[in-house]
């Protein structure tokens with residue numbers, strides 16, 4: 001991954017960060033890097049995630065998925081960090097796989113039923129992922145999926161792989177049915193676990209190259225040094241932090257490839273859950289080039305100066321010529337390809353923001369393949385850990401998410417939680433038709 005922060009400089013945009021300020025920030029980056037290296041060396045909670053390129057064993061994952069390796073479809077049941085990393089990888093590489101990868105993260109009943117109805121269950125694998133093994137949405141969806149397999153006369157125990165923590169209800173279930181199971185590595189929070197079994201079981205079932213994913217991540221790990229000027233990941237994390245400090249409290253992630261749309265979702269969880277605490281943090285927004293040029297660009301170029309736009313350039317992609325036409329005004333299109341049009345729109349949009357003095361940063365991939373994806377995921381995780389150090393927040397916890405979880409359990413009779421009482425105490429000011 002390369003990063004270009006030229007359009008974040010104060011000489012070009014506002015808010016922007018001056019070269020002198022970046023130099024000063026680099027001292028803080030050096031201190032943060034020392035802290036990060038120490039955390040990695042001591043396998044501390046969270047920091048341990050940055051050791052995954054060396055710790056993850058691709059052979060263990062390949063062996064676990066062996067019985068279902070050639071499945072026509074794969075249902076991954078998980079949510080948040082237990083789904084988005086896997087989905088980012090398999091969505092990005094979908095064109096290279098014959099396996100249809102489906103993710104059941106939501107519990108919208110109609111949506112779940114629609115997904116299950118179209119699948120050839122006797123040729124479908126189930127990948128259940130939950131670090132805690134207790135997440136209501138995941139466990140509920142798994143029970144629904146199991147039931148659908150049983151109703152279709154398919155033995156789900158032959159087709160299921162479990163990835164979970166050392167203990168918990170899902171671990172018990174895996175043991176009881178003797179299911180192939182993998183462990184969520186210790187010290188790795190869900191949103192930092194894409195490069196472990198959590199994200200890579202789905203990739204393995206879909207036939208992707210796990211070693212290349214890890215090699216790309218390992219190459220990015222090699223760039224982690226004490227200076228943002230030598231490390232793309234730190235350059236991104238430090239620039240995003242500095243811009244937030246100067247008023248760009250929103251970070252719009254805009255990949256210029258359909259295949260990377262899920263990456264923006266993964267990034268949103270990483271950035272929001274890791275940095276959104278103590279009244280601090282930068283709000284991630286998901287967008288897609290070129291589509292959202294025609295819906296959101298107006299705001300990004302002319303709205304409040306509270307945004308950083310992060311572009312992701314996918315590098316080399318398959319191309320398709322635009323057929324010639326005898327309509328004179330459209331003749332210029334016939335000389336181009338769809339890829340050239342996409343690239344021109346990307347460069348034009350980037351320039352249009354810079355010309356309006358709006359900060360933007362470019363993440364560059366050479367291609368959307370395993371190696372580059374491994375580097376992108378690792379690089380953004382390292383950027384996030386660095387940003388967390390600069391903000392001074394606890395990057396690896398998410399206490400605010402727990403409140404609604406408890407309230408939900410309380411409402412469903414799953415225990416006595418005072419949070420559930422607050423639901424009944426809601427203030428109403430209804431406007432009725």
Ligand SMILES: O=P(O)(O)OC[C@H]1O[C@H](O)[C@H](O)[C@@H](O)[C@@H]1O
Pocket residue numbers: 079080081082129130131132133134135138190191273398401
């Ligand atoms: O993997 P699980 O324990 O099922 O957790 C899944 C997700 O749910 C939680 O609410 C957390 O906020 C996320 O960080 C986590 O990734």
